[in-house]
Amino acid sequence: MVFHLGALWRLNELGFLPKLDRISSVSGGSITAGVLGLAWSKLTFDANGVAAQFESAVVSPVRRLAGRTIDEAAVIGGVLLAGSVSDRVIAGYRRRLFDTATLQDLPDRPRFVINATNVQTGALWRFMKPYMADYRVGRVVNPRRHSRSRSVPPPPFRRFSHRFTSNWRMENVRIIRAATFIARPLPRT
Numbered sequence: 001m002v003f004h005l006g007a008l009w010r011l012n013e014l015g016f017l018p019k020l021d022r023i024s025s026v027s028g029g030s031i032t033a034g035v036l037g038l039a040w041s042k043l044t045f046d047a048n049g050v051a052a053q054f055e056s057a058v059v060s061p062v063r064r065l066a067g068r069t070i071d072e073a074a075v076i077g078g079v080l081l082a083g084s085v086s087d088r089v090i091a092g093y094r095r096r097l098f099d100t101a102t103l104q105d106l107p108d109r110p111r112f113v114i115n116a117t118n119v120q121t122g123a124l125w126r127f128m129k130p131y132m133a134d135y136r137v138g139r140v141v142n143p144r145r146h147s148r149s150r151s152v153p154p155p156p157f158r159r160f161s162h163r164f165t166s167n168w169r170m171e172n173v174r175i176i177r178a179a180t181f182i183a184r185p186l187p188r189t
Contacts, residue, residue: 001028005062008036015049024113031097035061037112038101065096103129103143 004025011017025033039058043051051057070092078085094100106112106129114127121136133139 001031001062002066004029004032005059008032009054009059012051012054015045017043017051017054018045018049020110022111022113024115026115030114030116031065031093032058032062033112033114034101035097037106038098040107040110061097068096070096103127103132 008017011020023033023036036058039053039061042057043053045051070089074085074088074092077083077088108129111128116125116127117123118125118134118137121134123134123136125134126132127143129142131139131141132143
């Protein structure tokens with residue numbers, strides 16, 4: 001997360017940030033990219049392409065988060081108290097960085113692409129403002145709220161719950177035994 005922050009900071013110093021068309025990230029880099037995406041509208045780039053507010057709008061929030069530990073409390077609370085570990089991690093990120101922001105709060109340009117692995121299908125799950133998708137499961141068009149899955153599902157069933165207010169395109173998808181999804185890639189729209 002902090003490494004990625006340094007890379008973006010240097011790109012800002014060199015005046016390259018406003019020239020970017022796409023920012024793709026994974027893991028801790030996605031946290032940093034999410035902060036940059038939400039701060040993008042607050043950044044004013046000078047004639048050299050440098051945003052003077054970069055440190056206050058992007059660097060400071062990421063540094064504050066880097067000085068905290070979210071996962072330890074989430075694991076302990078998720079094991080000992082009601083609720084899941086995932087719910088507690090989400091609450092920690094919302095409290096410290098993202099509040100109620102969704103993918104729809106990201107700018108149209110540059111396009112922010114946040115990548116993760118779907119632990120149920122093993123396929124790439126891609127999150128962007130216009131859609132989020134896993135080629136084996138389907139696509140959510142214009143996602144407005146988060147979707148979640150519990151990475152350690154309660155026995156005897158795996159649960160995968162979606163909470164969003166958009167169009168979940170399930171074309172070409174067959175659901176086999178609760179949570180195994182088989183699909184052909186969706187045509188581009």
